[in-house]
Amino acid sequence: MPSFKTPFNGSAVKFSPYYETRLAVGTAQNFGIVGNGAVHVLDLTPGAAIAQVVAFNTNDGVYDVAFAEDNDNLLVAAVADGSVKLWDVARPPSANPIVSLQEHTQEVQAVDYNPVRKDSFLTASWDDTVKLWTIDRPASIRTFKEHTYCVYSAVWNPRHADVFASVSGDVTVRIWDVREPQSTMVFPAHEMEILSCDWNKYDDCMVATASVDRSIKVWDVRSFRVPVAVLNGHGFPVKKIKFSPHQRNMILSCSYDMTVCMWNYQIEDALVWRYDHHTEFAVGIDMNPFVEGLIASCGWDELVYVWQHGTDPRAF
Amino acid sequence: MEKAIQRQKILLQHLRPVSSSASSDISASICLAGDSAAYHRNACFGDDVVSVAAYRTPLCKSKRGGFKDTHADDLLSPVLKALIDTSKINPSEVGDIVVGTVLAPGSQRASECRMAAFYAGFPETVPIRTVNRQCSSGLQAVADVAAAIKAGFYDIGIGAGLESMTVNPMAWEGSINPKVKDFQKARDCLLPMGITSENVAHRFGVTRQEQDQAAVLSHKKAAAATASGKFKDEIIPVATKIIDPKTQVEKNVVISVDDGIRPNTSLSDLAKLKTVFKKDGTTTAGNSSQVSDGAGAVLLMRRSVAEQKGLPVLGVFRSFAAVGVDPAVMGVGPAVAIPAAVKAAGLELNDVDLFEINEAFASQYVYCCKQLELDPEKVNVNGGAMAIGHPLGATGARCVATLLHEMKRRGKDCRFGVISMCIGTGMGAAAVFERGDIVDTLSNARRIQVNNQLSKDAL
Numbered sequence: 001m002p003s004f005k006t007p008f009n010g011s012a013v014k015f016s017p018y019y020e021t022r023l024a025v026g027t028a029q030n031f032g033i034v035g036n037g038a039v040h041v042l043d044l045t046p047g048a049a050i051a052q053v054v055a056f057n058t059n060d061g062v063y064d065v066a067f068a069e070d071n072d073n074l075l076v077a078a079v080a081d082g083s084v085k086l087w088d089v090a091r092p093p094s095a096n097p098i099v100s101l102q103e104h105t106q107e108v109q110a111v112d113y114n115p116v117r118k119d120s121f122l123t124a125s126w127d128d129t130v131k132l133w134t135i136d137r138p139a140s141i142r143t144f145k146e147h148t149y150c151v152y153s154a155v156w157n158p159r160h161a162d163v164f165a166s167v168s169g170d171v172t173v174r175i176w177d178v179r180e181p182q183s184t185m186v187f188p189a190h191e192m193e194i195l196s197c198d199w200n201k202y203d204d205c206m207v208a209t210a211s212v213d214r215s216i217k218v219w220d221v222r223s224f225r226v227p228v229a230v231l232n233g234h235g236f237p238v239k240k241i242k243f244s245p246h247q248r249n250m251i252l253s254c255s256y257d258m259t260v261c262m263w264n265y266q267i268e269d270a271l272v273w274r275y276d277h278h279t280e281f282a283v284g285i286d287m288n289p290f291v292e293g294l295i296a297s298c299g300w301d302e303l304v305y306v307w308q309h310g311t312d313p314r315a316f
Numbered sequence: 317m318e319k320a321i322q323r324q325k326i327l328l329q330h331l332r333p334v335s336s337s338a339s340s341d342i343s344a345s346i347c348l349a350g351d352s353a354a355y356h357r358n359a360c361f362g363d364d365v366v367s368v369a370a371y372r373t374p375l376c377k378s379k380r381g382g383f384k385d386t387h388a389d390d391l392l393s394p395v396l397k398a399l400i401d402t403s404k405i406n407p408s409e410v411g412d413i414v415v416g417t418v419l420a421p422g423s424q425r426a427s428e429c430r431m432a433a434f435y436a437g438f439p440e441t442v443p444i445r446t447v448n449r450q451c452s453s454g455l456q457a458v459a460d461v462a463a464a465i466k467a468g469f470y471d472i473g474i475g476a477g478l479e480s481m482t483v484n485p486m487a488w489e490g491s492i493n494p495k496v497k498d499f500q501k502a503r504d505c506l507l508p509m510g511i512t513s514e515n516v517a518h519r520f521g522v523t524r525q526e527q528d529q530a531a532v533l534s535h536k537k538a539a540a541a542t543a544s545g546k547f548k549d550e551i552i553p554v555a556t557k558i559i560d561p562k563t564q565v566e567k568n569v570v571i572s573v574d575d576g577i578r579p580n581t582s583l584s585d586l587a588k589l590k591t592v593f594k595k596d597g598t599t600t601a602g603n604s605s606q607v608s609d610g611a612g613a614v615l616l617m618r619r620s621v622a623e624q625k626g627l628p629v630l631g632v633f634r635s636f637a638a639v640g641v642d643p644a645v646m647g648v649g650p651a652v653a654i655p656a657a658v659k660a661a662g663l664e665l666n667d668v669d670l671f672e673i674n675e676a677f678a679s680q681y682v683y684c685c686k687q688l689e690l691d692p693e694k695v696n697v698n699g700g701a702m703a704i705g706h707p708l709g710a711t712g713a714r715c716v717a718t719l720l721h722e723m724k725r726r727g728k729d730c731r732f733g734v735i736s737m738c739i740g741t742g743m744g745a746a747a748v749f750e751r752g753d754i755v756d757t758l759s760n761a762r763r764i765q766v767n768n769q770l771s772k773d774a775l
Contacts, residue, residue: 033323170330
């Protein structure tokens with residue numbers, strides 16, 4: 001399967017919820033430390049090469065991207081300068097970004113579009129907050145401030161329109177219901193910073209967390225005394241995790257150890273597959289919601305790979 | 317530039333992590349009960365395992381008491397029948413019956429239990445099995461049923477306990493493996509229970525005086541409970557026969573009260589008793605549990621099923637823990653098991669309003685209460701095994717019946733109850749019950765240090 005070289009270091013990759021061939025990649029110059037950023041919208045072509053549809057540039061690194069769920073052309077980007085930018089792929093780069101929302105006081109690390117109500121999205125920031133936005137309003141609807149250190153991820157529950165989970169460097173997971181004034185649940189999931197989380201698409205009580213302690217833990221939020229599963233195998237902090245949209249027991253992860261791993265958390269020998277195609281930190285992953293087993297990853301090696309699970313990402 | 321340094325710092329911390337102490341004050345609470353719980357204080361969930369009925373027979377002195385001529389299965393069947401009669405459930409809905417029983421030969425006792433179920437009116441479709449965790453078998457049976465309901469094996473089950481120490485006295489059959497002499501702990505498993513009591517008294521400095529005091533108190537409280545009719549709620553009278561030892565005449569009787577309680581027991585009487593196990597020891601017949609016959613049974617089901625049937629909830633089964641301790645001082649079991657079970661329920665010791673701790677021996681009972689710094693007002697408020705008796709396999713189920721009915725009497729102010737006992741060969745078991753849905757949240761309210769639950773408007 002093909003790969004695509006971006007000018008900057010990758011930070012995130014997402015498949016479109018509308019087109020099975022489309023994906024977006026967020027990148028940042030100089031590993032996101034200093035410099036510009038860019039969002040690339042890519043298409044998988046029948047010839048199996050990856051073609052760029054459009055690219056948008058920013059004045060600071062792009063740390064995350066998310067496709068809108070209610071508009072096939074809309075894209076949200078989390079930018080390191082604290083801004084949240086909306087892009088319309090149907091318009092030329094000169095007309096973009098259509099909106100730039102400047103509220104976060106520090107780097108925005110993650111963005112997640114509500115998949116149930118499809119009208120809002122969350123951003124998680126190093127300013128310790130999570131913000132809730134809708135695209136038709138110029139300001140955020142709500143700020144969730146309980147974490148005491150950088151929030152690295154905030155992810156909507158795939159079943160409940162008002163429920164989301166956030167994870168932070170303060171080592172806690174918080175479960176929120178936007179109808180409630182405070183987080184409805186908080187539990188320390190790891191001994192060290194938690195970098196990513198995701199909900200199981202088939203079990204609305206199951207959430208997985210990935211940590212600097214190199215482990216991935218799967219939790220049932222109804223009884224979080226002990227994790228449902230602990231997945232050990234990454235040699236460095238686990239940067240992102242994602243539950244499979246097609247199989248309830250599969251989790252994809254990527255890590256500072258430069259590998260991308262597929263796990264089956266329900267079996268004892270949980271590590272199903274390890275991909276070592278990246279030559280720098282692997283920092284972005286996604287699974288195609290239309291094609292079962294189609295995986296994308298990006299890394300600090302400026303490469304985006306798209307491949308079928310079980311095959312060699314470099315074989316092209 | 318400062319920004320770049322800050323970004324580098326945050327990324328470097330991922331790669332060179334220091335275990336964060338930022339949120340060491342946050343700890344996951346375990347069950348949904350309790351004020352320290354993460355959400356929803358009076359947690360009533362459909363998949364809670366609840367007890368809707370718990371009964372016991374009277375406990376009678378073995379070989380001399382009311383059940384000396386009663387078959388063991390005739391002790392079990394009345395309590396099983398009582399569960400069905402009072403709850404009015406269809407017996408065929410019961411998914412399993414688990415009976416804790418200790419001394420009787422395993423297979424024979426399993427058969428007797430199966431027969432007892434038939435006597436009680438259960439159809440052949442309802443299975444039954446026995447469980448043996450020595451003195452906690454009755455509690456283990458209840459815990460096993462609760463676990464099976466939680467696991468979804470069935471919705472309704474019965475945990476019971478049965479012991480006729482008249483029929484099956486404590487004994488060792490066959491020879492002892494000579495290998496034990498090389499294994500200190502294994503050898504200690506063979507110690508008579510009384511010796512382990514002496515060990516506890518000696519090792520932890522429990523005096524004869526303290527032990528006799530505990531025995532007197534146990535008798536006094538049990539006598540008061542009997543006199544005031546408290547046990548009437550939990551005791552199922554048993555119609556049986558008794559043979560006059562002199563005339564050999566058989567007489568039909570209905571046994572409805574415990575016959576081991578001696579209201580007039582006094583310190584001076586007990587002080588006269590000779591020690592049994594050790595010449596200069598402290599354990600006497602008076603400050604040990606009584607050898608008895610009896611049975612108990614607890615009907616458990618998912619809360620959603622209880623609600624469907626309109627059955628009032630007697631208590632929610634919150635947690636259970638069994639632990640191991642040194643066999644030579646097996647009596648310390650509750651001192652280890654209670655904190656484990658209370659922790660597993662997401663509670664702290666002082667959240668518990670009532671304790672039912674089996675008084676195998678005054679020595680271990682006194683030690684455990686002291687060790688855990690329990691409020692005497694909360695422990696064995698209706699007496700314990702020294703007065704009422706300790707039919708090994710039945711004791712756990714007996715305690716559940718006694719605890720739940722006492723919690724019911726105490727009403728709103730009694731929310732959490734704990735049952736615990738030590739176990740021969742060095743173990744302890746404990747369980748936490750909650751008086752779930754009848755609890756009035758107001759009367760259980762505790763002072764809130766920081767008021768963060770109010771809406772922003774109110775602040």
